[in-house]
Amino acid sequence: MDLLIENIRGLVLATDNPSQPLCGSAMRQIPILKEAYLFIRDGIIYSYGNMPNKGVERADRVIDATGKFVFPSFVDSHTHLVFAGSRENEFVDRINGLGYAEIARKGGGILNSAKLIQQTSEQQLYESALQRVYEVITTGTGAIEIKSGYGLTTRDELKILRVVRRLRENVPIPVKSTFLGAHAIPGNSTREEYVKKVIDEMIPAVADQGLADYCDVFCEEGFFSPLETSMIVEQGLKYGLKPRLHANQLSRSGGVQVGVQHNAISVDHLETVGDEEIEMLKNSSTIPTLLPAAAFFLDMHFPPAKRMIEAGLPVALASDYNPGSSPTGNIPLVIALACIKMKMTPSEAIVAATINAAWALECHNELGTISPGKRANVFITKPMPTINYLPYAFGSNLVETVILKGQIFRGG
Amino acid sequence: MDLLIENIRGLVLATDNPSQPLCGSAMRQIPILKEAYLFIRDGIIYSYGNMPNKGVERADRVIDATGKFVFPSFVDSHTHLVFAGSRENEFVDRINGLGYAEIARKGGGILNSAKLIQQTSEQQLYESALQRVYEVITTGTGAIEIKSGYGLTTRDELKILRVVRRLRENVPIPVKSTFLGAHAIPGNSTREEYVKKVIDEMIPAVADQGLADYCDVFCEEGFFSPLETSMIVEQGLKYGLKPRLHANQLSRSGGVQVGVQHNAISVDHLETVGDEEIEMLKNSSTIPTLLPAAAFFLDMHFPPAKRMIEAGLPVALASDYNPGSSPTGNIPLVIALACIKMKMTPSEAIVAATINAAWALECHNELGTISPGKRANVFITKPMPTINYLPYAFGSNLVETVILKGQIFRGG
Numbered sequence: 001m002d003l004l005i006e007n008i009r010g011l012v013l014a015t016d017n018p019s020q021p022l023c024g025s026a027m028r029q030i031p032i033l034k035e036a037y038l039f040i041r042d043g044i045i046y047s048y049g050n051m052p053n054k055g056v057e058r059a060d061r062v063i064d065a066t067g068k069f070v071f072p073s074f075v076d077s078h079t080h081l082v083f084a085g086s087r088e089n090e091f092v093d094r095i096n097g098l099g100y101a102e103i104a105r106k107g108g109g110i111l112n113s114a115k116l117i118q119q120t121s122e123q124q125l126y127e128s129a130l131q132r133v134y135e136v137i138t139t140g141t142g143a144i145e146i147k148s149g150y151g152l153t154t155r156d157e158l159k160i161l162r163v164v165r166r167l168r169e170n171v172p173i174p175v176k177s178t179f180l181g182a183h184a185i186p187g188n189s190t191r192e193e194y195v196k197k198v199i200d201e202m203i204p205a206v207a208d209q210g211l212a213d214y215c216d217v218f219c220e221e222g223f224f225s226p227l228e229t230s231m232i233v234e235q236g237l238k239y240g241l242k243p244r245l246h247a248n249q250l251s252r253s254g255g256v257q258v259g260v261q262h263n264a265i266s267v268d269h270l271e272t273v274g275d276e277e278i279e280m281l282k283n284s285s286t287i288p289t290l291l292p293a294a295a296f297f298l299d300m301h302f303p304p305a306k307r308m309i310e311a312g313l314p315v316a317l318a319s320d321y322n323p324g325s326s327p328t329g330n331i332p333l334v335i336a337l338a339c340i341k342m343k344m345t346p347s348e349a350i351v352a353a354t355i356n357a358a359w360a361l362e363c364h365n366e367l368g369t370i371s372p373g374k375r376a377n378v379f380i381t382k383p384m385p386t387i388n389y390l391p392y393a394f395g396s397n398l399v400e401t402v403i404l405k406g407q408i409f410r411g412g
Numbered sequence: 413m414d415l416l417i418e419n420i421r422g423l424v425l426a427t428d429n430p431s432q433p434l435c436g437s438a439m440r441q442i443p444i445l446k447e448a449y450l451f452i453r454d455g456i457i458y459s460y461g462n463m464p465n466k467g468v469e470r471a472d473r474v475i476d477a478t479g480k481f482v483f484p485s486f487v488d489s490h491t492h493l494v495f496a497g498s499r500e501n502e503f504v505d506r507i508n509g510l511g512y513a514e515i516a517r518k519g520g521g522i523l524n525s526a527k528l529i530q531q532t533s534e535q536q537l538y539e540s541a542l543q544r545v546y547e548v549i550t551t552g553t554g555a556i557e558i559k560s561g562y563g564l565t566t567r568d569e570l571k572i573l574r575v576v577r578r579l580r581e582n583v584p585i586p587v588k589s590t591f592l593g594a595h596a597i598p599g600n601s602t603r604e605e606y607v608k609k610v611i612d613e614m615i616p617a618v619a620d621q622g623l624a625d626y627c628d629v630f631c632e633e634g635f636f637s638p639l640e641t642s643m644i645v646e647q648g649l650k651y652g653l654k655p656r657l658h659a660n661q662l663s664r665s666g667g668v669q670v671g672v673q674h675n676a677i678s679v680d681h682l683e684t685v686g687d688e689e690i691e692m693l694k695n696s697s698t699i700p701t702l703l704p705a706a707a708f709f710l711d712m713h714f715p716p717a718k719r720m721i722e723a724g725l726p727v728a729l730a731s732d733y734n735p736g737s738s739p740t741g742n743i744p745l746v747i748a749l750a751c752i753k754m755k756m757t758p759s760e761a762i763v764a765a766t767i768n769a770a771w772a773l774e775c776h777n778e779l780g781t782i783s784p785g786k787r788a789n790v791f792i793t794k795p796m797p798t799i800n801y802l803p804y805a806f807g808s809n810l811v812e813t814v815i816l817k818g819q820i821f822r823g824g
Contacts (some may be wrong), residue, residue: 328807
């Protein structure tokens with residue numbers, strides 16, 4: 001089965017697969033091939049080039065993309081999209097001036113989601129999460145990470161991770177799975193007891209059942225300390241789970257340092273980083289992943305994206321899709337927020353949500369650029385003049401046609 | 413032709429038509445009828461009530477809205493959606509740190525749009541604007557105001573207003589037309605010359621051809637002074653054009669005062685208002701209309717919505733859809749911005765975008781609530797638990813089915 005897309009106004013990230021994520025100023029010059037074609041064979045990117053497409057074999061199907069751009073699918077390397085219920089009432093409580101602690105006292109926060117997960121069947125969890133994955137595919141996401149962390153008991157953490165496994169088996173995009181037992185301390189445990197349970201009971205059980213690729217910890221004041229984070233990360237590594245961390249969201253928690261020390265694949269959030277953290281990241285392979293939809297929805301300050309890019313770091317973007325702090329998985333809107341609120345250029349933001357996010361999810365050999373041999377997960381936009389139009393038209397869904405493994409995706 | 417929508421989870425603003433806009437604390441308690449039906453006959457809202465819908469006549473068509481909400485369509489009382497080209501490159505210039513003046517020197521700003529309008533045929537302008545109207549209908553807009561103001565010559569202002577008239581004749585929602593010749597000073601005129609031209613030439617020509625309902629002025633430092641605004645408004649009134657004003661966007665320009673003095677229908681923007689302006693608005697029938705998408709996109713501070721509501725004002729919301737400062741007409745996203753950034757509650761924001769916006773566009777007897785006798789412009793949402801979910805899920809389009817004059821709207 002061959003697919004030819006022709007007359008493409010701009011083929012975004014048409015390039016050899018880079019040997020590293022795009023760092024600093026390299027993020028500003030996104031490669032775009034103008035007046036291009038893209039040839040897909042058996043679900044794989046086979047070739048591309050300038051129009052006219054002489055010498056390209058006849059394809060079974062031809063799409064005319066006049067006036068349109070073709071992008072490699074977005075990679076969303078940070079979500080919590082298996083959850084039960086929604087938390088719009090906490091949103092209203094926050095509007096009405098309630099603080100985090102008051103909302104927690106009213107039964108809100110992560111513990112609220114945990115209670116709901118415990119009351120929800122695995123089948124219901126699967127169905128609601130499946131719907132979310134199908135929705136984010138329509139806004140251009142072509143690979144996704146999903147975390148546990150709303151279980152907070154061994155039984156419920158495993159339940160979430162089984163849902164993630166079932167999603168991986170059934171949705172048309174790659175799914176990676178992260179164990180985030182250390183997301184919050186459940187009400188019926190001391191911190192010491194719970195850390196011990198994560199280490200002694202949860203990680204071995206998760207690894208034994210092959211349910212996770214990564215181990216994550218919410219390293220933050222009031223959640224898990226750098227020392228506890230280290231202990232959990234080390235146990236994860238012992239069981240084959242590579243670390244990726246929640247770091248420096250609310251305070252300079254030491255999360256970046258723990259992450260870099262343990263070669264975390266990614267440290268995520270980074271609303272509060274100083275020169276020390278940026279310096280450490282420069283001398284590491286750890287990707288700094290920013291989640292502007294969460295900063296926006298919580299109406300907090302944003303990570304210093306420009307400083308990180310100016311320091312030469314390979315910044316990535318992800319949605320943080322979750323019911324408390326980022327109830328969306330809409331990556332074009334995340335890109336718009338990155339541009340409007342963090343002053344990333346459209347080029348930087350698109351690089352951050354594609355190739356750099358692919359590095360943050362270790363799928364850079366399969367996704368993130370238009371490179372021959374990669375999986376043909378791409379999307380065609382509506383007609384637009386330049387890539388700058390994507391974040392500019394922040395209220396429109398400009399993703400018109402989604403192609404996954406060379407097949408046109410049709411709803412769910 | 414009858415249409416029955418049944419099993420509605422919540423019928424929003426099901427109420428007798430209020431005799432005034434909803435003011436202050438009245439905005440917090442949006443009327444919602446739970447487990448309801450809505451009966452539409454010949455394009456008009458005929459009746460509503462609780463399920464089961466005994467006694468309701470058989471309808472030609474029945475829609476099951478189990479789990480869903482039905483809203484009166486949004487009214488967008490402030491747009492500039494007839495324009496040529498897009499200005500995403502200025503957006504990138506701003507990201508790169510260029511100021512307003514530098515962008516203007518590079519040929520950006522309103523004068524850039526004016527130049528493009530002058531080069532674009534009336535047919536092209538119509539086609540692109542038509543597409544925009546069809547897009548905003550899909551996000552729930554059921555009535556719209558459109559301004560001129562990118563012409564800045566008599567010929568081109570009339571051209572834009574003829575496009576608005578043609579839209580009014582061809583789109584399935586009510587359209588009102590505003591003459592905004594006083595949007596900027598064109599480069600080839602002095603301020604005095606241009607004000608004189610607006611007054612002596614443009615307003616008579618616009619009125620003579622019956623091309624506008626309203627007259628608007630950008631009352632702002634560097635644009636039009638309160639005195640000039642007064643002169644233009646008074647000439648407009650003489651020619652039957654009621655005033656609505658751009659006021660207090662960038663500075664405390666005196667625009668609110670001029671508006672209230674002349675019984676403007678609405679004063680719009682209000683990013684910079686103090687107690688004096690709020691006090692004046694309290695003693696007036698002028699609606700304060702806020703445009704948070706512009707403040708967001710320009711990354712400026714937001715109007716003090718809560719203070720205005722606490723003062724008892726009937727705040728309205730609109731999109732400001734235009735190519736420079738608000739390239740979207742997505743009202744659900746405007747509502748989300750109002751909640752997230754201005755701390756309006758979902759109830760307040762929805763009231764502001766429906767019944768209060770209908771007052772700001774003088775179509776409150778036809779639209780803005782679910783009241784028998786009004787035009788049946790409504791939309792059915794996707795399933796959602798409460799109205800709070802609408803701004804909470806800020807990255808999703810929750811408008812599932814649009815009904816205009818009792819007919820299901822099918823794309824454009």
